[in-house]
Amino acid sequence: MSADGDVDTSRASVRTYVPAYQKEEWDRQADRMDMSLSEFVRSMVQAGRRGFEGGIDGDTSTNPSAESDQGLEAQIVAELRERGCCSWDDLVTAVTDDIESELERTLQESQRIQHSPRQGGYVLEDR
Numbered sequence: 001m002s003a004d005g006d007v008d009t010s011r012a013s014v015r016t017y018v019p020a021y022q023k024e025e026w027d028r029q030a031d032r033m034d035m036s037l038s039e040f041v042r043s044m045v046q047a048g049r050r051g052f053e054g055g056i057d058g059d060t061s062t063n064p065s066a067e068s069d070q071g072l073e074a075q076i077v078a079e080l081r082e083r084g085c086c087s088w089d090d091l092v093t094a095v096t097d098d099i100e101s102e103l104e105r106t107l108q109e110s111q112r113i114q115h116s117p118r119q120g121g122y123v124l125e126d127r
Contacts, residue, residue: 023037026040026041029101032101033097033098033101034097036082039078039082042074042078043071043075043098044098046071046074047071047098047102050071072095075094075095076091076094076095079091079094079095107122111125112124112125112126113125
C-alpha cells in the first residue's frame with residue numbers, strides 16, 4: 001500500500017454496468033480527449049462529485065478547495081504516468097481539455113445561448 005500523507009493512493013478496481021450506447025459515447029469522448037476509458041470515467045466522476053452542493057465527505061468541509069486541488073493533482077499525476085514527461089503546455093492542455101469539451105457540449109445543447117457572428121460571439125436568445 002502506498003500512501004500520500006493520510007490518503008491511501010494505492011489502486012483499486014471498481015466495476016459498473018452501463019447501457020452499450022453510453023459506453024460507446026464515453027469511448028468516443030475519451031478518444032477525443034486522448035484519455036483511456038478508465039481515466040475518463042474517473043475524471044468525470046470526480047468532476048460530477050465537485051458539482052454537487054454540500055461537498056464531499058472528508059477534509060473538504062474545512063477546506064473547500066481541497067477536493068479540486070486533489071482532482072487537479074490526480075489529473076496531472078495520471079498524465080505524467082501515461083506520458084512520462086510533459087511540458088507546461090502539455091499539462092495545461094491535459095487539465096483543460098475536459099472543461100473545453102464540457103463548454104462545447106453545453107453551448108451546442110443550450111436552447112438559450114446562440115452564436116452570433118454579427119455580434120461577434122455568443123449571446124443569450126431570451127433577452
